Amino acid sequence: MLQLEGLKVDLGAFVLRADLSVAPGTRAAVVGPSGAGKSTLLSVVAGFLAPAEGRVLWDGRDLSGQEPGKRPLSIVFQDNNLFPHLSVADNVGLGLSPSLRLSKDDRARVAQSLERVGLHGMERRRPAELSGGQLSRVALARVLLRSRPLMLLDEPFAALGPAMRGEMLELVQDVAAETGATVLMVTHDPRDARRLGGQTILVAEGVARPPVATEALFADPPAVLRDYLGPD
Amino acid sequence: MAGRIGPVARVAGGAAAVLVAALTLGTLVAVAMRAEDAPQLGPADFAAIRFTMLQATLSALFSVALAIPVARALARRSFPGRGLLVTLLGAPFILPVIVAVLGLLAVFGRNGLISQGLMLLGFEPVHIYGLHGVVLAHVFFNLPLATRLILQGWLAIPAERFRLAASLGLSPRDVARTLEWPMLRAVLPGAALVIFLICTTSFAVALALGGGPRGTTVELAIYQAFRFEFDLGSAALLSLIQFAICATAALAVWWVDLPAGFGGGLGRVTERWAISGPGLRALDALAIGLAALFLLTPLAMIVAEGIPRLADLPASVISATGRSFAVALSAAVLTIVLALSLATLALGTRGWKTGAVEALAVLSIAVSPLVIGTGLFLVIYPFADPISLALPITALVNALMSLPFAYRALAPALAEAETVHGRLADSLGMRGWARLKHLILPRLMRPLGFAAGLAAALSMGDLGVIALFANPEQATLPMEMYGLMASFRMEQASSAALLLLVCSMGLFWVFDRGGRVRAAT
Structure with missing residues (x-):
């Protein structure tokens, strides 16, 4: 279980507070107006930003001071998820060994995970030779291999078309199901939140609210969410 | 992070x-x-300080002054080989000093091309050793640097300004006054100071071309005190003086906001109007031709005389x-x-x-x-x-x-x-x-x-x-x-x-x- 306990993030001009917990296996969308602090929230959980107050706990264990790479999570950014100078296989292999010392067995697992995300035989390609959707698939193949219990997605498919986004969301759900991971996904689009199913964390007015069931939230949105969604 | x-x-x-x-x-x-227990500065030391300042000043002035017409020509003329020439202007930076000196001797020395030509005509051969030789070598090395720095300034003037000037019917002289002179006033002091700084630490040029006591830089005097007299006290004192000169010049360079000398983007030519007169064309061709001749002949001589x-x-x-x-x-x-x-x-x-x-x-x-x-x-x-x-x-x-x-x-x-x-x-x-x-x-x-x-x-x-x-x-x-x-x-x-x-x-x-x-x- 992920717990944000009395969290306060101070970025000078803007302060974000959060006091919430996310049950294991939850798929939570993180929605809210731009600039409200959705990405900031993920940065704190991932360990890129230190909170001014409060703690981030995983299964009751305090993650404060732990390096991003050591935390029990994988993160997919909006872009720059792959190193352009490394092959697809090496980019995925980094998920098994950060120093890329890969055994024959490891290489086989890399190939397997690539096959799983629909990129069979693309091990030797460079990121520059792939399409936007394929880049996302490589990043998800790595998430699959790392098999960490928490999956953070920071608007990873914002640059893709609607149909492709749908495919990617399905893949995210498959990966999450296979690894049993809890998912936190930042998105701009309420349709993505609904497609993800599960729950939604609303970030607005300097506060990240506890997750509630997505369908219920959109059925009867609070004023701040109504303003954000606009007239239908 | x-x-x-x-x-x-x-x-x-x-x-x-x-x-x-x-x-x-x-x-x-x-x-x-170590310099504390050094003897007082002698007349030879003062001569070295004077010579260092004099040759560095002259080298900086000549390099910058000669670079202006070359940079102006490169900024406004597009011709085959221009890119190669601009690249070559970066080469002296990594050219071994002693190689360039030998090349210059082959052109300007007592048995060089120019002296031989003069002797054929019944004149005396030229003498390269001494102040003018040192300055000549420094101009050879720093004319290209100055040209690149000034060319950068020229290309930084927005093309729209030249278009506006053309639409208003400004003559080349007017353009020079309203657009080019203000740019030069901003760029030239920095370029001159950088070259001055480089020339104050000149050693190999002075060693090979400086002539005797009246052609000795401080850097060379350190070497002589050290190597010939093994007078460590004097060498140390001269080193302090050298440091003071360099540090002062470096602070000045810092202060005048040095233009970046190694930037790229020198490949384009700003489109210009009212410069197609035969006089201006000849002037630009002359500037580029002479500069190329001055820079390439010594290198060509090295190759020609070295191969056999x-x-x-x-x-x-x-x-x-x-x-x-x-x-x-x-x-x-x-x-x-x-x-x-x-x-x-x-x-x-x-x-x-x-x-x-x-x-x-x-x-x-x-x-x-x-x-x-x-x-x-x-x-x-x-x-x-x-x-x-x-x-x-x-x-x-x-x-x-x-x-x-x-x-x-x-x-x-x-x-x-x-x-x-x-x-x-x-x-x-x-x-x-x-x-x-x-x-x-x-x-x-x-x-x-x-x-x-x-x-x-x-x-x-x-x-x-x-x-x-x-x-x-x-x-x-x-x-x-x-x-x-x-x-x-x-x-x-x-x-x-x-x-x-x-x-x-x-x-x-x-x-x-x-x-x-x-x-x-």
Whole structure:
């Protein structure tokens, strides 16, 4: 279980507070107006930003001071998820060994995970030779291999078309199901939140609210969410 | 994340900072302590100071003044070979000084092309040794630099301004007054000061072309006090004076906001109007033609005179070449290690500490190699024989002199790699050696190749601190070549010069090219 306990993030001009917990296996969308602090929230959980107050706990264990790479999570950014100078296989292999010392067995697992995300035989390609959707698939193949219990997605498919986004969301759900991971996904689009199913964390007015069931939230949105969604 | 670097990187950065500080500031302290019991400055020392200032001033003025018409012509004329010529203007930076001197002698010397022509016509041959020879060589090296700096200023004037001027019917004279003169007023002082600074530390040119007591720079006087009189007190005192001159000039350069000299983007030509008159065209053609002739003829002479005897170079030249390669490659590796360590440290610190690391990385611009050499000798002398360490010391000092350029090439690229890919590397737990190998080095291939090439080429052609320390058995190729010149074995010297030219340019080309090819994948 992920717990944000009395969290306060101070970025000078803007302060974000959060006091919430996310049950294991939850798929939570993180929605809210731009600039409200959705990405900031993920940065704190991932360990890129230190909170001014409060703690981030995983299964009751305090993650404060732990390096991003050591935390029990994988993160997919909006872009720059792959190193352009490394092959697809090496980019995925980094998920098994950060120093890329890969055994024959490891290489086989890399190939397997690539096959799983629909990129069979693309091990030797460079990121520059792939399409936007394929880049996302490589990043998800790595998430699959790392098999960490928490999956953070920071608007990873914002640059893709609607149909492709749908495919990617399905893949995210498959990966999450296979690894049993809890998912936190930042998105701009309420349709993505609904497609993800599960729950939604609303970030607005300097506060990240506890997750509630997505369908219920959109059925009867609070004023701040109504303003954000606009007239239908 | 910036602000968080591993313990190994911190130690490496700290060690690099301490080493650079010890070599620059530490040697200065050693020199200052020794200078206390030095005799008073003699008339010869004052003459050296006067000569240093005079030749540096003249060199800066002539270089800048002659560069203005060349830069103006390059800025407004497009012609076949323009790109090649602009690239060649960058070449003197890595051209071994002693090679250029021999080339200039082949053109302007007593038996040079010009003297032979004059004698055919019944005139006296020209004399190159002395003030005018030193200034001539400095203009040869710095005219291209000045041209590049001023050309940058010209190309920074927005094309729309020239279009507006044309629409208002401004004549070339009016354009010069309203657009070009204000730009020159901003660019020229910086360019002149940079060249002044470079010329104040002139050693090899003064050594080869300065004539006797009235043609001695401070740097050369240090060498003479050290080498011929073994008067360490005087050498130390002169070193302090040299440092004062350099530091003052460097502060002035800092203050006038130096234009960036190694930037690219000199490939385009601003479209201009009302410049197609035959007079202006002839003027521009003349400027470019004369500049190309002045810069290329000495190099062509090196090639022409060097080739015939290249096959039977003495064995001493061959073994000197081997030593030079060892020194150059060591200096290149050391430069890269120092620059990367300092750049990483600068990225991991904040506030005044970052400023201090950056200042340390470029500090050696203000310190002359012979001052460092004198200081090192004073420090090492009580414990070991500095002569036996001549080659390692040369590599070390060479690396230090290349450090500012390597740092300026690497630090921005490192910062960019960390900004764009640092978070991903953090999230995957890539640290230490794994991060260096799989993120930093691959992303930095291009500037790494450039910096290593620059350091290797500069070290290969350096005739400075090695002259202070080495005995003939340890001579590097530039020193061996100077020895051949000094004993008037000019044909062998020409062949050695050609070999040195090929080695220096080749080293730069191989590294720079290697970096580009690897970066492309």
